[in-house]
Amino acid sequence: MSLTIGIAALLIAIVLVIVGHFFPFGIPLTFVGIGLIASLIYDTRYKPASKQPIEPGWVDTGERFIDPETNKRVAVFMRPETGERSYREL
Structure with missing residues (x-):
């Protein structure tokens, strides 16, 4: 969902540049789009479950x-x- 919103925000910003109305709404849309897409790329909180045995030191x-x-x-x-x-995985 966030990827869709990020791409849509960037596309709207591009359309605003093309039609010559980038200011004032195009700048925030650009940052929102880039921010949402970057957060999906660099967010490492979710990691898929591994099938490898657990190493010592883990509880x-x-x-x-x-x-x-x-x-x-x-x-x-x-x-x-x-x-x-x-x-x-169990």
Whole structure:
């Protein structure tokens, strides 16, 4: 959804440039479009579940859920030193 809105904002900004009415609405639309697209590219919060065994130093949090993308059961592990979380398929 965010990608669609980001692309639409950039396309509207381009149309505004072509018709000569870029100011004042084209500038914010450009930043909104670039920001939404960049956030999707650089957001690393969601990582798909791995099938590899967990390394030493990771603690099982007891959290379990069904991954909506794969419909597989996933366990959550955490590294206490950093707070980093890792997701493993069961």
